[in-house]
Amino acid sequence: MSFEVRAHLVGAGRVVAVDLRADATDADAATARELRDALLGILRAHVGCDEGVAMVAESEAHLQRAALRFPVTTVVTAQGCEQHPTGTGVDRSFSHLLSAFADLASRGAWPRVKVCKNDTCYTAFLDKTRNSSALYCSMACSGQMAIRAYRERKKECAAR
Ligand SMILES: [Zn+2]
Numbered sequence: 001m002s003f004e005v006r007a008h009l010v011g012a013g014r015v016v017a018v019d020l021r022a023d024a025t026d027a028d029a030a031t032a033r034e035l036r037d038a039l040l041g042i043l044r045a046h047v048g049c050d051e052g053v054a055m056v057a058e059s060e061a062h063l064q065r066a067a068l069r070f071p072v073t074t075v076v077t078a079q080g081c082e083q084h085p086t087g088t089g090v091d092r093s094f095s096h097l098l099s100a101f102a103d104l105a106s107r108g109a110w111p112r113v114k115v116c117k118n119d120t121c122y123t124a125f126l127d128k129t130r131n132s133s134a135l136y137c138s139m140a141c142s143g144q145m146a147i148r149a150y151r152e153r154k155k156e157c158a159a160r
Contacts, residue, residue, distance in 0.1 A: 028090045031066075035094065038062035043115035043124055047135050052115075063098075070094040072102060081106075116141050 024032075041059030044052020072083040072095055083102040085095035104110050112127040116137035123137040136142040 024090050031094065034062060035066055035097065038066070039124075040115055040122070043113060044117075046111055046114040046127075047117045049117060063101075066094065067098055070098055072099040118142075118145050 038059040041052055041055030042063070045056045045059075046052070070091055071086050073086050075082050075084050083099040083106075085092050085099045087095050101110070104113055109126065112132055114125060114127050114134065116123045116125065117135040118137075118141040121137060121141050123141075125134070125137040127134040136145065
């Protein structure tokens, strides 16, 4: 089976891309989907989405189990400390993803990694606002949600 999963994480000007290709099995694809879903739970909580907040404990537990399965190693140098992926093949890609999370967290950027609050958009983004208040990935999604809210208010007024 061949499939591709790409994850881009941007932290402090650094982009981490994780590719799963070629030798991936059905089990790898299932693992990738489970990691994605757990990550979505955390990132939705970062935008205050009720569904995300309700999923946090389950998502954290899943990601902690994943960290045991796809460990990272700490590399200490005179310049600093970094988490590096371990393993080979697809397992290394999962480990790379988890090391990218640790990197973002060590830079204080983890709460700023969010998923768009527009429920028809699953785009993850790095919130670069001064007060960490961004809820949408783009002006397009923000505008779409504002129009949706306006229509809902209009419908409520018409129903009264
Ligand atoms: Zn969006």
